[in-house]
Amino acid sequence: MRDGGDETIVPYLSPSLLAHLIARPVPRDPFFVAKREEQQYIQALTPVGAAPAVVEYRDWSADQHYRAETPDRDLVRDIVWAWARGSDEWKTAIAWVEVDSADGR
Numbered sequence: 001m002r003d004g005g006d007e008t009i010v011p012y013l014s015p016s017l018l019a020h021l022i023a024r025p026v027p028r029d030p031f032f033v034a035k036r037e038e039q040q041y042i043q044a045l046t047p048v049g050a051a052p053a054v055v056e057y058r059d060w061s062a063d064q065h066y067r068a069e070t071p072d073r074d075l076v077r078d079i080v081w082a083w084a085r086g087s088d089e090w091k092t093a094i095a096w097v098e099v100d101s102a103d104g105r
Contacts (some may be wrong), residue, residue, distance in 0.1 A: 013084050015077075021045050022077045034084055042083045042090075044076050046103035054096070055079055068094040 013034065021032050025046045035041040041060060041068065044053040053076045058065040070076060075094065082090035 013081075018081055018084070019077055022073055022080070032080070034080060039070055042080055044080055046073055046076060056099065057083065057096075063098075065099040065101065067099045068096050070094060074086040 004098075008015055018032075022045075024043060025032070025048060027048055030047050031043050032084075033043040034091050034104040037060075040059055042055065047053070051067045052071045053073055054067060054069050055076050056065065056067045079090040079093050082088075082093070
């Protein structure tokens with residue numbers, strides 16, 4: 001697991017550590033990234049200010065890359081935590097949209 005904002009590697013993730021990382025993004029790169037493998041990850045963008053949070057996950061390939069937006073930072077935290085602990089409940093917690101691999105995101 002790692003906090004992608006400043007490339008800090010964390011050896012474990014707990015609910016309180018995740019809450020801290022989501023609530024206090026690094027301003028120059030506010031993405032939090034948690035990986036199981038190189039192409040299996042979930043990431044959250046929690047920009048400073050009122051902009052909505054973005055959560056994305058990729059499941060092994062570009063055609064399995066999904067994105068959702070929400071103003072609810074707690075929901076983002078809950079989705080990332082459910083993914084990290086291997087629960088499937090995160091899959092239905094928000095409306096996911098497939099990321100078009102051709103659009104450069």
